[in-house]
Amino acid sequence: MTVDVVPVALGDRAYEVRIGQGLIARAGAEIAPLLRRPKVAVVTDETVGALHLATLEASLKAQGIAMTALHLPPGEATKGWPQFARCVEWLLEQKVERRDVVVALGGGVVGDLVGFAAAVLRRGVRFVQIPTSLLAQVDSSVGGKTGINTPQGKNLVGAFHQPSLVLADIDVLATLPPRDFLAGYGEVVKYGLLGDAAFFDWLELNAPHLATDAALRQYAVRRSVEMKAEIVVRDETEEGDRALLNLGHTFCHALEKATGYSDRLLHGEGVAIGCALAFELSQRLGLCAQEAPSRLRQHLRGLGMKVDIADIPGELPGPEALLALMGQDKKVVDGQLRFILVRGIGEAFVASDVPGEAVLGLLRDALQGR
Numbered sequence: 001m002t003v004d005v006v007p008v009a010l011g012d013r014a015y016e017v018r019i020g021q022g023l024i025a026r027a028g029a030e031i032a033p034l035l036r037r038p039k040v041a042v043v044t045d046e047t048v049g050a051l052h053l054a055t056l057e058a059s060l061k062a063q064g065i066a067m068t069a070l071h072l073p074p075g076e077a078t079k080g081w082p083q084f085a086r087c088v089e090w091l092l093e094q095k096v097e098r099r100d101v102v103v104a105l106g107g108g109v110v111g112d113l114v115g116f117a118a119a120v121l122r123r124g125v126r127f128v129q130i131p132t133s134l135l136a137q138v139d140s141s142v143g144g145k146t147g148i149n150t151p152q153g154k155n156l157v158g159a160f161h162q163p164s165l166v167l168a169d170i171d172v173l174a175t176l177p178p179r180d181f182l183a184g185y186g187e188v189v190k191y192g193l194l195g196d197a198a199f200f201d202w203l204e205l206n207a208p209h210l211a212t213d214a215a216l217r218q219y220a221v222r223r224s225v226e227m228k229a230e231i232v233v234r235d236e237t238e239e240g241d242r243a244l245l246n247l248g249h250t251f252c253h254a255l256e257k258a259t260g261y262s263d264r265l266l267h268g269e270g271v272a273i274g275c276a277l278a279f280e281l282s283q284r285l286g287l288c289a290q291e292a293p294s295r296l297r298q299h300l301r302g303l304g305m306k307v308d309i310a311d312i313p314g315e316l317p318g319p320e321a322l323l324a325l326m327g328q329d330k331k332v333v334d335g336q337l338r339f340i341l342v343r344g345i346g347e348a349f350v351a352s353d354v355p356g357e358a359v360l361g362l363l364r365d366a367l368q369g370r
Contacts, residue, residue: 028063107133115146119161134184138224183268197346248274
C-alpha cells in the first residue's frame with residue numbers, strides 16, 4: 001500500500017504528515033534528512049515503548065543514528081507538571097541542542113507533553129511526532145497544539161509549536177485495545193460532523209470495518225488529517241475557523257475534569273458524548289432537525305460507543321457544577337462560553353451567544369438519564 005502525504009502548508013514552518021503501513025520500521029530513513037548530527041532523544045510511555053521502541057531503534061540504527069529513550073507512565077494523569085518537568089530535565093541531561101530533534105512516540109498524552117517540552121527547551125527545538133493511537137494520528141499530532149493539564153482544567157498551559165514531521169503508521173493501530181480504538185474514532189467522526197457530510201456517509205458504511213481493514217483505516221486517517229490541515233493552515237492559532245475542531249470539546253473537557261482525567265472517561269469517549277450533546281443542544285435551539293442528533297446517536301451506539309452522560313460510570317457533579325467547569329475552558333471569550341453548534345451533519349459553526357439556561361437544561365436532562 002502506498003504512503004499518503006498530506007502537506008501542512010505553514011510557510012517556513014511547513015511539514016508533511018505521512019500516513020501508511022510500516023512507517024516505524026522506516027522511521028530512520030524518514031527522520032535522517034532532518035538531522036544535523038546522528039542522534040535523537042525519544043520520549044515514549046511504558047506501554048507503547050514495550051510494543052514499538054525496539055522497531056524504532058532498529059530503524060534508526062540502520063541509518064547510523066544513536067538513540068536515547070525516556071519511558072513515561074501511560075495515561076492522562078501523566079500530562080501534568082511532574083512528568084513534564086521530568087521530561088524537560090531528562091532532555092537537558094541528554095544535552096539536546098537547539099539544532100537536534102526530539103521524537104514523541106506515543107498517543108496524544110505523549111505527543112502533547114513532548115511537543116510542549118520541545119517548545120520551551122532552549123526556547124524551541126525541533127520535534128517529530130510518531131503517533132501510535134487513532135486519536136493522535138487523526139487529531140493531536142497535527143497542528144502544533146502542545147500542552148499539559150492543570151488542576152484548573154485541561155490543556156490550559158501550553159504553546160503552539162509545529163512538528164517537523166508526522167509519521168502515522170496505521171499498522172500500529174491494530175495493536176490498540178478495542179476501547180482505545182473506539183475512543184479515537186470519536187475524533188474521526190468529528191470531522192464528518194463538522195464539515196464533510198459525505199465523509200460521515202462513508203463512515204456510516206465503513207466504520208464497523210476500520211479496526212480490521214488497513215486500507216479503510218488509511219483512508220479514514222488521511223481524510224481526517226486533510227481536513228485538520230486545511231483548517232490549521234487557515235487559522236493556525238485559533239482566532240476563528242480552527243475553533244470548529246473543538247466540536248464536542250466544551251462538554252468533553254468539563255466531563256474529563258469531573259472524572260479526574262481517569263480511565264472512567266477517555267478523551268475520545270468524551271468527544272463522542274460531547275458531539276452528541278452539541279447536536280442535541282443545536283436541535284433544542286431550533287438550529288437543526290431532530291433527525292441529525294438521532295442519526296449521530298444511532299451511528300455511535302451501533303459501534304458500541306459511549307453516547308450519553310449516563311454511560312459514564314461513577315458519580316458526577318450536578319448540572320450547575322458541570323456548567324461551572326465549562327467556564328474554565330480555553331474557548332471562553334470575555335466570560336462568554338463559545339460552543340460549536342450545527343445546522344446539520346457537516347455544517348458546524350461557532351456560537352458565542354448560547355443561553356446558559358439552555359445548556360443547564362440539557363445537562364439537567366442528561367444527568368437525570370443516569
